[in-house]
Amino acid sequence: MADVEEMLDQAREMPYGEARSILLEQALKAAAHDRELAFEVRLELTEAYQYGAEPAKSFATFSRSVAEYDADPGRWSDWHTYSLLWQFKWIASDMRRFPEIPLQRAYDALEEMERRYTQAGYGSHAIHTQRTYVAEHIGDRAAADEWFHRWQTTPRDDMSDCEGCDPSGKVWHLAWMGRDEEAIELAAPVVAGHLTCHVQPQGILSNLLLPYVRTGRLEAAAAAHLRAYRLVQGDANYVDDFGDHMEFCALTGNETRGLEILQRELPLLDRSPTPSDRMHFAGCAALLLRRLEDLGHGGLTVRRDGSDVPLDRLRAELESDARDLAARFDARNGTGEQTRRLEARLAAEPLVEHLPLTPHARRVAIPVTQPVAPPPPPAPPSCSTWPRRPGGAATSTPPSPRGSVTTPSAARRTGGARTRSGWRPSWKASRRRPCGCGSARPSCTGRRATRCGGRSRSAGSACSPRTWLWWRRPTGGCSRTATRAGAAARCPAWPRPTRGPAGPRKRSPRSRARRRARCCHCWPSCRSTSPSRWRRPARPGRR
Known part of the structure; x- marks a missing residue:
């Protein structure tokens, strides 16, 4: 079992992701004959799945951990009990994100979670949080507002989300209810850096993007976008947040920036942690592509799966994907909330014409490759009048670019x-x-030949401009x-010297x-x- 302990220590030092999950899976297989060690490894593996963008795998490990715990509750330490109860929040939250799971099972999980928390002596602060999320998901505003009030008035306890994550959920609810000013005021400590964790402040900044714009705080919105996206770029756990950033770019005149984000993060769409995240990403990306088409860039292509996909075709695919998922959620929930949100997002119009992301930024026009006609040949200089004999009317002369000199x-x-x-x-x-425009005065015709450009020409022929x-x-x-x-x-x-057999001509x-x-x-x-x-x-x- 020393090898298993060593593998556990090694996994805890690794970042969340596929490598850490694989190592813990190997440790769980090696600890199959040690019940207590296997229980501990299984708890670690559930956490790795949650933070490694694989929450669907955590249902099996969590169910097995609950069964092991219930078989002999007195055998496990307080740390084991606390860890198992904490993971109840993850599972209850993930159940609403998968349309394959019936909504009633999510309600049953919340009932079981409340019963266990009460037996362990914990409060109901975390219970009200999860019930608020479910009410928001199905579109029941009255119930969501009631559970949110209980969430705010119930004292915090050891099972409550951390002080950085708890305001993030409240900010999302307030923005969903149209209370942007309250949301911004509530998020101030987290934005200032006083309350943070490993998923904050990037999470709460993503929730504040549109409230900042709607309240006229454009500089704060630009700073929030740049700061948050820099922290989440390329992380599959934040597929949902990528949708928020693309929606922000589409509604603030930063379609070029949004297209860059879409091209960079599009491969992560197939690795979305949950169908809910995939639906949100696809809907926001379709909005961005519609805005690009409205601006006249429908001929662009986006790289996907090794091939260039036309923009209009990709938009149709993303819209279809998002609508299918929204219909599945609504069929499971018995409401039309997800479809209503999606259609409102797809039809959204810009909130501002252009929001500069930096003080010196300008709106960048996306270049479109088009055949360019060759420029017409330059017209020769011309003179409208000719000088007359002394005593006649004054006439104009061909202009010299830098003045004229007569030897x-x-x-x-x-x-x-x-x-x-x-x-x-x-x-x-x-x-x-003769005139430099190529024409000659009638009086010059027939006169003796003049030296023009090193060649002998008649006075009536065109004169090289360099010998005017x-x-x-x-x-x-x-x-x-x-x-x-x-x-x-x-x-x-x-x-200019010319080279010959004997060198430059002097x-x-x-x-x-x-x-x-x-x-x-x-x-x-x-x-x-x-x-x-x-x-x-x-x-x-x-x-």
Whole structure:
């Protein structure tokens, strides 16, 4: 039996889950010939099933423990008695969560639980708690309110839920009755961290999500959602709570966040602890998917069982599953409460347009992959009018992106004048240059060929934008702070070396200066390498 004791100690150090349950099952098999040790292992195994998301298995172990206890009550210690009576609450609560179990058996279990508690000297505080839950489940508001009043007025005892869990059930009841302010006030000590346990405050925060929103406490609602979901994420024991969080996201404009939760927790739906939890999860997920369809995202898919399921098909499956379970519960209970709740949830509308979960959060639009048409080709620049001879009406000229520059040599060749801001070409020079928009003046047709982009073209042909020689230069010209690298980055006429058999082609300083002078962007910044006869007059304050 030393091996069994060692296995028990090892299991108690493990977290709740399948591994702990399997180890206890092995210990129970090894302790089959020791009655007292097997009873103790069975109690541990019932607890492991309850907190390991396998409550259906706990019915068998609990029934066997009750039979062993009743066979010889005086043989067991006070700890054994206390543990067995405490587990009565788990079993009585789980009976209403399985539609296969008749409702009358749940009432009978409560009667048996009350009788045993009275014999052991305990009060009825826990009894009133469980009766309140049953009345809420079948939709009897009058009975639920009566049992809730007794629950609140009966003194607590050793069989009462812990001080962190007991307010959680009361908060759910008050929210169900529409008394949100009372629910928030009652939950304050648990939310503040004064009363907690290993299932709190995440449980009570999930119950407070919608009461916070309905009372306008939006920041508290966002904080409760983030804090609670962080604690329960990926835990199969909280499938019911995942539904609360998806419903919260669907009703507060956080459909993107809700879709992330659904995709992450959807595999746990098939491992739901009880059918009641599965029904709640499926109903809230269907609400979320409906909201996504209403927003125009019906073409999305959700990954499930190794395949991508269209959103509309998944919604139909979840709605059907939830409705089937609700109908089974109502048939067992003889009421229509579960179906009424489900239909009200599926038809719910948002409580607020958008509730930011963080101070800097924005509503994220879910991207939908759609074919994008190629952008149309950019239209060439055009000029509406042409410059006229001196004395005529003023005309507009094609705009330069960063100002215009006319080289001094070109201005002198055409009779231009020297001004304080630079050289201004004459009308003769402007007439000989084709327009940068690709069209040509009629008067230019038939004139001699001009150098355009390194190729010989007629004056009437299209002119490359990089070789425009503007006839007017705005005051200021190019930026004085331009650098050689910056000019090369934005100047298409900047000389770029080409590699050949003998390496990069080199240009003489004079050739580079002339080539740079053709561009309207870089000539002022290249003044230091230009011939001396091209130097511009110094501006005031420039050295």
